[in-house]
Amino acid sequence: MIVGIPRALLYHYYYPFWKTYFEELGIEVMVSPPTNKVVMDLGVKASVPEICVPIKVYLGHVLELVNMGADWIFVPRFVSIQKGQFFCPKFMGLPDMIRHSFPHIASRLLIPAIESTTDDLATSPKQYREIEEKLGISTAANKRALKKAETVWIDFRRWSLKGYEIPDAMALALGTKNPQQEAATIIEHQQDEITLGVLGYVYNLYDSMISLDILSRLREMNVKVKTFEMIPERMLKERLIGMPKTMFWTFSDKLFAAGYHFYNEESIDGLIHVTAFGCGPDSMLGKLLELDSVKYQKPFMTVRIDEHSGENHLQTRIEAYVDMLRRKKQLNTQRGA
Amino acid sequence: MKVSFPYMGTTVVYKKLLEMLGHEVIMPPKPTQKTINLGVKYSPEFACFPLKVIMGSYFEAIDKGAEVIITSGGHGPCRAGFYERVHRRILEAEGHFVDFIVFDSMFRDRKTFIENVKRLKGKTPLHKVIHALWMVYDMIGKLDKLEMEVQRIRAYEVNRGETTRIWEHIQKMFDKAYTRGALRNAYDKGRKMLAAIELHSVEEENRIRIGIVGEIYVVMEDSINMKMEQLLNSLGAEVERSQYLSQWVTYNMLPKWINWSHEKHILKLSDPYLPIQIGGHAKQSVGQIVDYSRRGFDGVVHLMPFGCLPELVSQSIIPKINEDFGIPVLTISLDEQAGIANNQTRVEAFIDLVKSKHKERLSQGEKNINKSTQHVTTTG
Ligand code: SF4
Numbered sequence: 001m002i003v004g005i006p007r008a009l010l011y012h013y014y015y016p017f018w019k020t021y022f023e024e025l026g027i028e029v030m031v032s033p034p035t036n037k038v039v040m041d042l043g044v045k046a047s048v049p050e051i052c053v054p055i056k057v058y059l060g061h062v063l064e065l066v067n068m069g070a071d072w073i074f075v076p077r078f079v080s081i082q083k084g085q086f087f088c089p090k091f092m093g094l095p096d097m098i099r100h101s102f103p104h105i106a107s108r109l110l111i112p113a114i115e116s117t118t119d120d121l122a123t124s125p126k127q128y129r130e131i132e133e134k135l136g137i138s139t140a141a142n143k144r145a146l147k148k149a150e151t152v153w154i155d156f157r158r159w160s161l162k163g164y165e166i167p168d169a170m171a172l173a174l175g176t177k178n179p180q181q182e183a184a185t186i187i188e189h190q191q192d193e194i195t196l197g198v199l200g201y202v203y204n205l206y207d208s209m210i211s212l213d214i215l216s217r218l219r220e221m222n223v224k225v226k227t228f229e230m231i232p233e234r235m236l237k238e239r240l241i242g243m244p245k246t247m248f249w250t251f252s253d254k255l256f257a258a259g260y261h262f263y264n265e266e267s268i269d270g271l272i273h274v275t276a277f278g279c280g281p282d283s284m285l286g287k288l289l290e291l292d293s294v295k296y297q298k299p300f301m302t303v304r305i306d307e308h309s310g311e312n313h314l315q316t317r318i319e320a321y322v323d324m325l326r327r328k329k330q331l332n333t334q335r336g337a
Numbered sequence: 338m339k340v341s342f343p344y345m346g347t348t349v350v351y352k353k354l355l356e357m358l359g360h361e362v363i364m365p366p367k368p369t370q371k372t373i374n375l376g377v378k379y380s381p382e383f384a385c386f387p388l389k390v391i392m393g394s395y396f397e398a399i400d401k402g403a404e405v406i407i408t409s410g411g412h413g414p415c416r417a418g419f420y421e422r423v424h425r426r427i428l429e430a431e432g433h434f435v436d437f438i439v440f441d442s443m444f445r446d447r448k449t450f451i452e453n454v455k456r457l458k459g460k461t462p463l464h465k466v467i468h469a470l471w472m473v474y475d476m477i478g479k480l481d482k483l484e485m486e487v488q489r490i491r492a493y494e495v496n497r498g499e500t501t502r503i504w505e506h507i508q509k510m511f512d513k514a515y516t517r518g519a520l521r522n523a524y525d526k527g528r529k530m531l532a533a534i535e536l537h538s539v540e541e542e543n544r545i546r547i548g549i550v551g552e553i554y555v556v557m558e559d560s561i562n563m564k565m566e567q568l569l570n571s572l573g574a575e576v577e578r579s580q581y582l583s584q585w586v587t588y589n590m591l592p593k594w595i596n597w598s599h600e601k602h603i604l605k606l607s608d609p610y611l612p613i614q615i616g617g618h619a620k621q622s623v624g625q626i627v628d629y630s631r632r633g634f635d636g637v638v639h640l641m642p643f644g645c646l647p648e649l650v651s652q653s654i655i656p657k658i659n660e661d662f663g664i665p666v667l668t669i670s671l672d673e674q675a676g677i678a679n680n681q682t683r684v685e686a687f688i689d690l691v692k693s694k695h696k697e698r699l700s701q702g703e704k705n706i707n708k709s710t711q712h713v714t715t716t717g
């Protein structure tokens with residue numbers, strides 16, 4: 001029996017958890033390949049045109065897994081991972097879009113409803129009842145697997161908090177990379193001259209097809225990058241205190257908080273907001289942050305991506321932006337000296 | 338206080354309530370192209386269309402002197418209050434420091450709700466407040482009844498435009514009514530006026546009925562939905578809207594045990610397609626489409642703001658509902674760039690399709706009747 005996990009959306013935040021979980025249960029895991037032209041086209045064809053790219057891409061990955069011969073496809077319904085807060089409506093309705101658009105695979109979908117009170121998905125085991133029923137697993141085995149998954153996932157988060165980008169953090173947590181090797185890269189990073197706060201959902205930033213690999217482009221320019229998942233939860237929460245509650249959705253809120261964190265943190269020289277075409281939540285938080293850019297005297301740039309985005313254009317824009325930041329920084333240090 | 342509010346649907350109602358509480362009401366002008374342009378200019382590009390239009394509306398109301406804006410956060414996790422946050426911030430950036438009073442459902446946040454009520458109530462004595470609320474609730478119900486009649490008969494009016502003219506006149510009569518008696522008079526008179534409109538007679542079986550569903554703002558506010566109801570009526574179809582103000586008030590402002598039956602029924606119908614509330618009105622839209630098919634409607638027009646998150650989910654599910662129930666559904670997404678001419682053609686083509694389906698159904702119905710009579714004769 002093979003369970004397929006689409007390499008899209010919250011794969012980029014929960015894969016270490018899910019992989020460990022299924023493997024502990026003795027179930028083989030299959031992951032769709034990194035987004036490529038074929039996957040993208042599959043997804044674009046299967047979706048209503050107005051919907052945002054990451055959702056299109058997700059549908060593409062689901063179909064690709066079917067082609068690859070997965071017996072089950074894992075498409076959790078993300079409802080809430082924080083009390084009183086929800087996910088973007090598209091996340092909540094995603095499994096329904098899938099089962100009604102592709103009725104022929106409806107019976108092969110695993111759709112646990114994720115409703116917990118923290119990011120740690122092991123905290124409410126009843127979400128996984130569906131898996132017990134469909135795959136014939138005992139509650140005890142389920143609990144044990146969740147426990148193990150939790151340990152690995154917490155380790156993964158620890159690596160992120162240390163400043164590793166997600167693919168590295170995953171590899172380290174899953175043991176496919178050796179921590180000693182890695183220590184060197186981090187130190188090297190620290191010598192970089194400028195640091196950017198990059199705001200974006202994990203499923204956009206870390207999907208190199210969607211984001212046109214913006215993170216490696218920045219790295220090549222010798223820029224250090226910080227993203228929201230590298231900031232401790234506690235600090236993000238502090239930023240939201242005093243703001244009206246449940247304004248955005250969970251991950252939008254994290255980005256919003258991260259934005260203000262970057263504004264306030266001295267080591268950050270500027271912000272880039274990477275947003276998918278047609279993302280409603282982002283347009284709100286982007287606007288609010290942009291308006292405050294003057295107040296904090298830190299540059300803020302928006303990069304909008306969709307399935308037609310061009311690489312050259314992106315490259316030119318970020319180069320210009322980084323140059324500007326460098327000049328600004330030099331000027332400041334000269335003045336300061 | 339000089340108060341204003343977002344323009345949506347039958348605005349006389351909000352005006353009346355605020356006036357009865359002793360406020361000076363700054364009526365926001367009905368949204369026009371100018372309003373939309375203003376809104377688009379100041380709003381984030383990918384903000385939902387309603388946010389942009391309302392943004393424009395606020396600028397216009399402030400121009401007319403509004404100091405306080407009253408609005409609602411709506412229910413469901415979608416817009417949940419963030420409109421106001423963005424609006425307020427943008428207005429501030431333009432140098433307008435107005436106050437906002439945001440009403441969320443009384444059951445979500447009782448404390449703020451009561452505080453808001455206190456602010457609005459001001460020095461008005463309690464018995465007057467109760468009187469005002471009661472009046473307005475009564476008024477909403479009466480206006481909704483008349484409006485439903487308008488949406489039906491306008492399809493058959495002999496003199497183009499007469500029904501709309503009379504409907505506008507009726508709303509003015511309500512605007513001037515400040516006592517229960519005056520309200521009753523306005524209602525009776527309104528009914529008579531509507532009854533006097535000359536209509537083409539159309540056989541019951543030849544009547545076409547279309548339901549309108551979708552996101553509340555674009556469904557309720559005709560100035561931004563291409564006057565969809567009038568358009569459908571002019572093509573000879575009776576129209577029913579999925580949402581009327583009285584239902585909205587019942588659902589948002591009154592306790593559960595009073596009258597949620599309709600809403601509950603609709604939500605239940607959508608369960609097989611969308612088991613949970615995902616925000617906005619997606620679950621309702623889906624349920625309402627099912628409801629209209631069950632009630633024998635000929636088609637549904639699904640209206641959504643461009644890129645509306647929850648309605649995109651309903652849009653993705655609609656083909657399946659269509660497969661299950663056979664009801665034709667036309668989705669139209671609206672924004673500042675929506676080509677009216679193009680959409681108009683789509684609506685016309687849709688109504689043609691619906692009409693021919695209706696005929697087909699009729700002739701099949703006849704065949705079935707013939708069959709059953711034959712059946713009766715042979716066994717009898
Ligand atoms: S948050 Fe934005 S990018 Fe993510 S699914 Fe929702 S609309 Fe799409």
Ligand code: SF4
Nearest residue numbers: 385415416617645646
């Ligand atoms: S329901 Fe649609 S229009 Fe309303 S806030 Fe949500 S996305 Fe915007």
